[in-house]
Amino acid sequence: MTIDLKSYQKNYFLDRAAVKDAVLAGKIRSLKRGGGLVRTIARRSIKKSRRVALSEMSPRSQAIFKNKQKKYRALKRKGKAGPYGPPKRPYKKAEPGEPPRSPSGFLKRFLFFGYDVPNEEVIIGPIRSKTGTVRHLEHGGRATLPNSRGRRVPMTFKGNPFMKPALKTAAPNLPDQFKNSIR
Numbered sequence: 001m002t003i004d005l006k007s008y009q010k011n012y013f014l015d016r017a018a019v020k021d022a023v024l025a026g027k028i029r030s031l032k033r034g035g036g037l038v039r040t041i042a043r044r045s046i047k048k049s050r051r052v053a054l055s056e057m058s059p060r061s062q063a064i065f066k067n068k069q070k071k072y073r074a075l076k077r078k079g080k081a082g083p084y085g086p087p088k089r090p091y092k093k094a095e096p097g098e099p100p101r102s103p104s105g106f107l108k109r110f111l112f113f114g115y116d117v118p119n120e121e122v123i124i125g126p127i128r129s130k131t132g133t134v135r136h137l138e139h140g141g142r143a144t145l146p147n148s149r150g151r152r153v154p155m156t157f158k159g160n161p162f163m164k165p166a167l168k169t170a171a172p173n174l175p176d177q178f179k180n181s182i183r
């Protein structure tokens with residue numbers, strides 16, 4: 001009696017399709033966990049911006065702000081102040097090189113990650129804006145954007161990276177996401 005050992009090993013000891021499926025499922029699960037980790041670190045790095053104190057303002061900005069306050073008080077005495085309330089100090093801007101600040105939390109809420117099936121990779125980052133400002137936030141540059149009156153004005157962004165530092169912070173923990181991933 002002879003036993004064909006090659007076919008016996010192939011058919012009875014190892015279910016190749018099941019192993020490939022398990023490896024792929026583990027890889028997808030681990031990549032998604034890693035993407036979620038990087039996104040969470042990036043979200044936590046973006047702080048809510050605070051108002052600038054008068055002492056931190058430039059003399060020109062102080063003069064403009066005090067002039068607005070003066071006009072508001074005069075209108076308030078006449079009863080024509082309007083529904084907007086007194087003028088507010090501007091928000092503090094992030095220094096170049098530190099993560100951006102988000103007064104409304106918009107940037108934090110619109111950071112996403114997703115698994116790209118054809119390339120088998122995870123894409124992490126903010127949604128694309130119509131104006132392209134998110135790209136300029138990360139890398140710096142110039143863009144023409146509408147101001148509060150609707151006129152298009154050139155603006156300069158100094159670059160406040162938040163995705164690359166998040167990836168660098170998460171990098172030591174990313175291999176741990178793949179431990180025991182195959183079930």
